[in-house]
Amino acid sequence: MMDNGSRLVLEAKGIRKVYPGTIALQGVDFKAYSGSINALVGENGAGKSTLMKILAGIEYPNSGEMLLYDNEGEAEKISFNSTRDAVAKGIGIVHQELNLFSDLDVAENIFMNKERMKFGHLYIDHAAQVEEAGRVLKKLGQNIDPNTPVRDLRLGQQQIVEIAKTMIDEPRILIMDEPTSSLSIPEVQVLFSVMEDLKENHGVAIVYISHRLEEIKEIGDYITILRDSRLIDSGRVSDMEMSDIIEKMVGRDPRKFFSGQAHEMGQELLRVEDITLPRYGGGYTLDKVSLTVRKGEVLGIYGLMGAGRTELLESLMGGFDKADGKIWLEGERLDKMDMKDRLEAGLVLIPEERQREGLFLNLSVEKNLTMSSIGNYTKWFHIVKEREFESVKEIIKSISIRVASPDISISALSGGNQQKVVIGKSLLTNPKILLMDEPTRGIDVGAKSDVFEIVNSMANRGFGIILVSSELEEVYSMSDRILVLSKGKVTAEFNRSEANEEQIRKASEIGHGIE
């Protein structure tokens, strides 16, 4: 961890940002040093992304000031009206989600809206773009042909293209918002070496946002911790203990955070044999996956990106016509049924992409909650309002959804509450098995522990639960039994007592060519 020649390049003081109804930042200070990796950590909703959006000129602060220091240490007050202003001052941002046009090639993506022109402004000089893109990619240590369409690249390579997009502006400050959240381990390593290179050889100040603390420990130089839209602490990473950081981030003892417990288990509920799902262009997304779930059991499924986690749950639910294999729920064969019949048999999926697959943003909280179970509140074909409302009231109470009124639009709720609505909707179908795909993704700490409480209480009431997560600790602490998937195959199975994180991680990498 070298810090020769690292000096303050960017300082934000007392940044305050208010959105209608919420305060995102309450007077936060932030410093970034050149030739260093400046980590910014905090739980979801702590204000990290808002702060970075302000630094990158995407959002405008309500108060506070930003200073940029040049090589002589002279301060310049800056304020941005757009990302273009920020780019002009040498600040680039790599967003959490990929913002690429998958049908355009790499060079076209890199030069989007900054096209190199010839003949005045009449003609895009593609050859020049390809050449320059090639140079930037090489600098990033990547052997990617700039003429390749982006859809043909691996996810990790796409992330690199995203970085290359900002690199052609030669930023002095590069903001990276959770760039590793969708990468596999080898891809993460490539990204880290690129970051090392940028800071060592180009003196770039990298602002790195992550909630994976082990990464921060590995590559971070400075750290800033936010919680509940306030600055909690900042300093050198080497001066801080891991447990310290977690406690400051979460605001309570991290060991109490995961409320995992062993559950009393009954007879077998779900039996799945040889689920197979062919992949486009050969190979298998799922390769003969078998599993069982007992009454009151939480079966955790862990795997890296692309291991087939989501596809497994969707196959169980009947989402793929091409999926093959046998499924029994309490002795009843499900694999020939369509989604509605499986739902009625007692299987229900809480999807990973809440807004895209779980919610009706056009409808109220109440109508969202009862959408799967509306048939239970009818007399003949008439919806009995009172019966519907009774159920809605009950479920809102029992899983403590915070909502001003059930007839409010679902889009007004926070992510955590929206997730509870999705869970509530599935609970109202009287399921026997809950398939939960990343139920805590993108929700705040409080809602997270609520979700875990729901999982625990469901298990105690005799539901069978399959919990899929990419967060190892979550799977580890919540599950009675853990299945590890890698490349569509079950590579290991652990009981609660015998599992350890190292073994789980190892099993998840089988077939990835890492030793």
Add this chain to the structure above:
Amino acid sequence: MTDTTIHKSKNGPSVGMILLKLRSLIAFLGVFIVFAIIAPNFMTAGNLISMAKHSAIWAILAVGMTYVIIGGGIDLSVGSVAGLCGMLAGGLIFEGLQLQLFGVIIYFHTLVIILIVLLIGVLLGSINGLLVTKLGVAPFIATLGLLYMARGFALLRSGGKTFPNLVGDPALGNTGFPRLGSGTFLNIPLVVWIAIFIGIIAAYVSRKTPIGRHVFAVGGNEDAAKLSGIRVNRVKMATYMFSGFTAALTGLILASQLVASHPATGESYELTAIAAVVLGGTSLSGGRGSVGGSIVGALILGVLNDGLVMVGVSSFWQTVIKGLVVILAVVIDQYQLKKQNEAALKLQTVSDKN
């Protein structure tokens, strides 16, 4: 934490919000009152009845269209389907069903003819539905295709000629067809009663039954609807079949009013129906809207149509004005949606704080 009982928002939306929500109705009353003042013969019984008849036809088409649009689709074929169904009805009355193979001609009772034609409308709608659900054709394209085909078949049915004088023959038992379009009940045209009846049923189904709820779900988020156990394809199919039904009914009424069926009948009616739906506050992107709104939309168009004629605005300008009204309606709609979301967010934030 949640010891407080849960209840629906009781202090309700603000006055401004209510006015915004009722804007279609207010616009209708506004237009109505203005014409009542400036057009001398506007308030006569004769004119009101003729306006009601015009509006009723558009309202019937618009009700079917509303279902399709809320369900996330669109049905461009309704005008042509109406035309084709009118021709089929006219043909059955005028020349009967000619079975050349057996050398016989079958003349059906008028009611049977109406039922057959309505059934054909539903079948044509199900073709749209099949194209959209099973073959994955975009609704715009599928129904555009049927728009052309149905019109073509309407022309082919008579070689482009009109079936005139559809009064039937007492000897054949197929009289009474004109009564559908020009009959009255309690001094109000049958057509208006039909529109009211269909409107009430459709509004009830969309608000108070699971299938109605499912239409909103499918239009709002198809993926989520599937995962919620809704048979998405069946729901879509049902909306197109219903739209086909209302189109056939419209075709029957138009033929009956004219006592003749002409193959060009119903041209561009699909656009009028869509305009009425949009005027009524239904979102073309699906998942949001109401049957009642569409009926008010049809009324606005009906009043504008007749009122502008009565005050002597040229038909060219009428077209321009109708276009303006539709655009204005959508602009206000967007504004309302924004305000509504802001209000909901505010309400929720207050409760988050507590």
